[in-house]
Amino acid sequence: MYALIDCNNFYVSCERIFNPNLSNRPVVVLSNNDGCVISRSEEAKKLGVPMGAPFYQYKNLFHKNHVKIHSSNYALYADMSERVMNILYKYTPDIEVYSIDESFLKFNGYDSFFNIELIAHQIKQEILKGVGIPTCVGFAPTKALAKVANRIAKKFPKELNGIYIIDSEKKRIKALKWLAIEDVWGIGKQLAARLRFMNINNAYDFTQLSDQYIRKEFSVVELRLKKELLGESVLKLEDIKNKKNIATTRSFEHDEKDFEFVKERIITFASVCGEKLRKQNSNANLISIFIQTNPQKETLQYRRTVVLKLPFATNSSITLAKYAIKGLEQIYKEGFAYKRAGVVVSGITDANHKQLNLFNDENSRHSQLMKTIDGLNRKIGQHKIKLAAQDLERTWKMRQEHLSKNYTTDINQIIEIDLNLA
């Protein structure tokens, strides 16, 4: 059996732990730059706030309904996520941390020996008591069905208490007939529209299509999905692997025409990619740089990406920045106002197994220098030590007007309790 444990409205739930004022009232958490809504409390959902809603369009609605607004505080969420996952590891070592707020667990042979419902209850209770986050638990014979079970648990909180188990054919078929096609894990907007057009309206209809037809009209991904929904486990737990791509991309606070501005951003992104590579002890062989104008505006658009092959595998921020500038110079066009830019490194290899290059190789001092920079940044706070090409005067602040404190990761921001009031 697979279990899917999913935290309810995760970012909002994290904010609520440290701020009881947020209980039982509409709360939203915004994306970087306070751009869109990326987490909503049940009360906010009831007000009709959709996922991804642009903040500025909903400002009035929020104001009118006293919606509490928070900028995203990823340091806090990452720490709370780790606490949740640590609890899950107590139940089984077979875990796949699928995202910041959900994990698959595999319980081999538990079906006949253990009371699954009891385990589900224990998991839920322990996370709620230990971390303060409410969760939903779905159990089923495959990962895709566990997703379905979890969805049902979420949808009927009063009746099911956040737990649903698909453990019979009858329940499986009933669940699939209930699940709208666009809500199936792996069926996105485009596929759903095509399937609806073919009168395939729910997950059950989808499983009635023949293998050949699915393979011909769609792809191997959809075929696997069909098997999973039929109860044949083809998706296994994924191991924790090093990332295959590492990206650092941002929108600017305003549209920007100045080359030097964009260049400074690109250097910073390349440098951050270097840091991320070093953190997972990897090197990159390829670097791609992209810039784009604001697609929301009806002005002439420009968007280019360039991929450069690095002369040797590297994680040096200096080398990455050097090639990032080279790439930017190739794609930058005067006269456009840019809104977004980014650097992605790929072709990732293990830094311990670097292939020697006869003609080109990195200055051997880079590696020691990077170690020193990383060490200092860890000690005195993130990103205080920069490359000279980064602007030391300007501090790049995202718009984060509603940011909560780092209650659990910064000793200076730890929560204080006034015992006189308590």
Next chain:
DNA sequence: TCTGGGGTCCTAGGCCAA
């Protein structure tokens, strides 16, 4: 004025070598 960011996997198509 104000619309996020970071991933994965798959397919198609080009190129190249056997």
Next chain:
DNA sequence: TCTGTTGGCCTAGGACCC
């Protein structure tokens, strides 16, 4: 030597996920 086929590798772009 030439031509056609096949399969591997690479990359770009699309679709999907959270």
